[in-house]
Amino acid sequence: MATVTQSRDIEFLKKQARTVRIEILKMLAQAGSGHTGGSLSAADIVTALYFYKMRHRPDNPKWPERDRFILSKGHAAPLLYTVLALTGYFDKSLLNTLRKTGSPLQGHPSSKMLHGVEVSTGSLGQGLSIANGMALGLRLDKSPARVYCLLGDGEIQEGQVWEAAMTAGHYVLDNLCAIVDLNSLQIDGRCEDVMKIDPVAEKWKAFNWHIFEIDGHNMEEIVTALDEAEKIKGKPSAILAKTVKGKGVSIFEGKVEYHGLAPTKEELEIALKELGGNGK
Amino acid sequence: MGSREEKSAVNTQQSTVESQSFAGQAVATRDAYGAALAELGKRNEKVVVLDADLSGSTKTAKFAKAFPDRFFNMGISEQDMIGTAGGLSLTGKIPFASTFAIFETGRAWEQIRQTICYSSLNVKLVATHSGITVGEDGASHQALEDVALMRVLPQMVVIVPSDGFETKQVIDTVADYEGPVYVRLGRAKVPAVMPADYKFRIGKAYKFNIGRDVNIIANGIMVSAALQARELLSKEGIDAGVINMSTVKPLDTEILLEAAKISKLIVTAEEHSIIGGLGSAVSEFLSENHPISIKRIGTRDTFGGSGKPDELLKLYGLTAEDIVKTVTEFMRK
C-alpha cells in the first residue's frame, strides 16, 4: 500500500480537502445515516494533519514514533475514515461499508476493528484525557511524537474536558495540541442557545494553554497554526478554529439538522456538483 | 533510555523498597497493595501509577515516593484519571489507577466502559475502601455496587482478594496480564486466610475443602467469615466446604460445578450488595447449568452507614453467625 504523499503546498492541501469532502458525502449517502455537518466542518483541519503535519506511516500504523490523532468528537468518523483511506491505511472500497453490519467502519470509531484508529471514541468528552495520557507516556519515553486531539464546541460543555484541560496545563504537555472545531452548532441548536460556551479563548487561557484563533477553513492559517503550535514550549496548545458546520455544500452549511442526517441521493448530486467533482 | 545518572538514582530508591509476601500476616489489603506496587515499580519500569488525591489512603503514596516520575496525581478528577490511564497504556505503559471504589467505578463508569473496555486497554483499576468496613465515613464512601458495575462490562476481569498475601500476588499477576482488570481492596485490617503455598491465578478459585452438606463461595473479607462458619457448622454436625472465589469474572465454573454436584446448598458470601455481585454471578451460572438451592449473604438492596467496621458487619448481616444461621435454617426445613 502506498505511503502517504505529504506537502505543505496550500493548493495541494485544498485539493485534498475537496476530495475528502467528496468521499465523506459519498460514504454517508451510501450508508444512509451518519454525521454530515461535523465531518465537513473539520475536513480542512484533519486534511492538513494527515496530508501535511503528522508524521505517520499508513503501512505501519503502530510505528512507535508516529504522531497521534484522537478524534474526541467521534461522530465525525466519516472524516477520519476518509483520510485514513486516502492516505493508504486501507483500501478505499472499504468506505462503502460504513455502518454496515460487521464492517470495521463502525458508526463511531473502534480501535479494535480498524488500523489507524488510536482509541475508540463516540462518547463525547473523553478524548482529551486520553491524549494527555499519551502525551505523558511519550514524554516519559523521550519520544519526539506529538499528540493531536479534535474536539467539538458542543463537546466542551462536558466537565471532563475541563478536568483534562487542567491536567494538560498542570503537567505542561507541550507535546499536545488540542483543536476545537468552533462551528457554533450542536444537536439541539446553537451552542449559544443550548449552553453558552463563550468566552472560549479565555477559558483555555485560564487553564494555562497557549491558544491560536484561526479560520478553520483557511488552509494557510491552519498549517501556520499547526507549525507554530509545535514551537510552543512550556504550555499545551489549543487551536480554536472558527468553522461552518456542513462547510463546502451550500444546502448543508450552518444547518443544524444536518448534524446527524446523511445526504439523500438528490442532495449528494447537488453536493458533488458544487464540490466540482463526480468523486473520481 | 535514561542516562546513567537517572539509572543510579533509581537504584538508590530501590533499596528503600523491601520485599514482603504478607503470608500469614493480618494486614489491610490496601497496605499490601501499596507495598506490592512499590516493589513492582522497581522490577518493571513500564508501571505507572495514577491517583485522585487519595494516595495516602489508597497507599499509592509509597510508589509515588519511590518513583515520582512515574506517579501522576490527577487531582479530584476520576473521569480524567481513567482517560489519562488509557492514554498512558496506549504508549506501552502499565497504568495502575487508584482511588476509593465508589469513585473509581461509579463516578467514572462510562469512561471505563468507553475508553478502557471498548478499546480493551491495558489498564489496572485498583480501588480501595470497598464495602461497609470503610466504617465511620458512611454510605457516601462505601461501595456496595462496584463489583456489579465492573462485572457487567465486556473485557473486564474482576478480582476481590481475601487477604494481604493474596493481594500481593494479585497485583504481581495483573501487571503481567494484558487487558483491563478491576481489583477490589479494603481499608480495614483483615486476618490472613490463604495458606503459605497458595498461588493466585486469574479465574482459578481456591478450594479450602468441599463440603457434603453445604459449600460456601466467598471472597474478600467474607472468606474469613466463611472459614469461621465452617467450624461452627461442624459442631452442629453439618459438613461445610469453603471456596475462595477471588476472581468473580471470569468465574471458576469447574469448581462451582464440583461443589454444587456434591452438596444440597450453595451459600455465597460477599461484602457487597446481593444484587449483581458474586452471589448473582454464581446464581446465574448454577441456575442455567446445575440448578440447586442457593442462599446469598451480602447487603440487601441498601446503602451502608457510619460505625465501627465490626459493628457494621453485624448490623448488615455479614458475620460467620449470619452464614451459620442461613445454613441451619435451610437444613431444618
Ligand SMILES: Cc1ncc(C[n+]2csc(CCOP(=O)(O)OP(=O)(O)O)c2C)c(N)n1
Ligand atoms: C457523552 C455524550 N453525550 C451525548 C452524545 C450525543 N451527541 C452526539 S454529537 C452531539 C453534539 C456534538 O456537538 P459538537 O461537539 O459541537 O459537534 P459538531 O458540531 O462538531 O458535530 C451529541 C450531543 C454523545 N455522543 N456523547
Ligand SMILES: [Mg+2]
Ligand atoms: Mg459544534
